[in-house]
Amino acid sequence: MEKLKSLFISLFVLLTFNSCDYISDFVDPEPTFDVTEDAGNLVINNYSDHALVLYHNGEPYKKIPNSATDFIIWLPNDNDMTFDLQLYKYDDVAPNFPANPDLTKVYKRWNINLSDSKDIEKRATWHITNNEAEINSGNLKFSYVGGTDYQVDVFLNNQNGAKIITLKPGDQYDKIVGIDYGAYTLHFRYWISDPNTPEGLQIKGWVEKEVVAGQEVDIWAVINSNRPEKHLFIPHYDQVNAVPDRRGSIKIINQYPEPIAIRANGRDIEELMYLDGDTQAASMLAYGDAIEFVLDENIYTLEATSITAGGTLATAVIDLSVGENAEWTIKVVDGTVVSEVVDPEPVVEEEEEETPPAESETTN
Numbered sequence: 001m002e003k004l005k006s007l008f009i010s011l012f013v014l015l016t017f018n019s020c021d022y023i024s025d026f027v028d029p030e031p032t033f034d035v036t037e038d039a040g041n042l043v044i045n046n047y048s049d050h051a052l053v054l055y056h057n058g059e060p061y062k063k064i065p066n067s068a069t070d071f072i073i074w075l076p077n078d079n080d081m082t083f084d085l086q087l088y089k090y091d092d093v094a095p096n097f098p099a100n101p102d103l104t105k106v107y108k109r110w111n112i113n114l115s116d117s118k119d120i121e122k123r124a125t126w127h128i129t130n131n132e133a134e135i136n137s138g139n140l141k142f143s144y145v146g147g148t149d150y151q152v153d154v155f156l157n158n159q160n161g162a163k164i165i166t167l168k169p170g171d172q173y174d175k176i177v178g179i180d181y182g183a184y185t186l187h188f189r190y191w192i193s194d195p196n197t198p199e200g201l202q203i204k205g206w207v208e209k210e211v212v213a214g215q216e217v218d219i220w221a222v223i224n225s226n227r228p229e230k231h232l233f234i235p236h237y238d239q240v241n242a243v244p245d246r247r248g249s250i251k252i253i254n255q256y257p258e259p260i261a262i263r264a265n266g267r268d269i270e271e272l273m274y275l276d277g278d279t280q281a282a283s284m285l286a287y288g289d290a291i292e293f294v295l296d297e298n299i300y301t302l303e304a305t306s307i308t309a310g311g312t313l314a315t316a317v318i319d320l321s322v323g324e325n326a327e328w329t330i331k332v333v334d335g336t337v338v339s340e341v342v343d344p345e346p347v348v349e350e351e352e353e354e355t356p357p358a359e360s361e362t363t364n
Helices: 002-024
Strands: 042-046 052-056 059-064 071-073 083-089 108-112 124-128 137-144 151-156 163-167 171-180 182-193 201-207 209-212 215-218 220-223 229-233 247-255 260-264 290-296 298-306 312-320 325-333 336-342
Touching: 042 052, 059 071, 108 124, 108 137, 108 171, 124 163, 137 163, 137 220, 163 171, 171 182, 220 229, 247 298, 247 312, 260 290, 290 298, 312 325, 312 336
Parallel strands: 042 124, 124 171, 137 229, 247 325
Antiparallel strands: 042 071, 052 059, 052 083, 083 108, 137 171, 151 163, 151 182, 182 201, 182 220, 209 215, 247 290, 260 298, 298 312, 325 336
């Protein structure tokens, strides 16, 4: 009897041990994630409600937990390259994390030229939303000049929306935020440090409007494939309570006998223009077209090319100021392409000195 009892116990232990091995073969291991770097050139804020995997050059680079806290990454870029960064949901590529996974499963994608520096001032931010309908990300670039004591937080869509960046006076040009293609209103909150308050800051106030064509409206940022980047100049709270209109216009008149295409600073001008509605193919002008392109204040190198034959027909440089209405005409005179630019500058009229009346001659 004792031998039979021992046999049953041995069989029970053996079966239990083997069944554990069997079960373990079908149970996914506990997910493991990378930890944030101490310094880097990219920070990811993950608001997606998913754990993510960052792919770079087709290979898994970082496994990112489901957390909106700053996740800092270092991607060396000594060759000044534009990276094609891809984020996949962790569950879509686990457990093997293959190279070059199926692009139809990519969750977010961003083409970005990252700085080859670990300086905080040059660090880009990628804001990851839970919008699964939009894959591509564009750039919001911020400039906040010095001369004030207030820092500023930028929020999306309302005062309680996602905070995408904090800027201190003097932050310019290198402050880039990657964000889903779409239309957003921006809200600027101004504050100074104050250790005596619960949040450690004293709020000065908000700026949520800008002036466009003489009207005060919401501050809009529209990012899409035609306009993948927008540069925003944030005003000082003490100086102005509305963001000034920083746009002018260039009317381009095509008197060349064939259709032409217009590029500005190396890009199709439709990618830079402001227009309600679809801007696709707006860079193409037929003979007789006179199209007004509303653009940000900037210096523009313009190029007109032939759609049929290719090659550059004419070039022009226009230093566009706020509120300025410049013109560029492309035409043919005696078989030669002629480029005419009207680039008016503010004219300050000088008061003419009055010529004193001539003294009458007296005849003795």
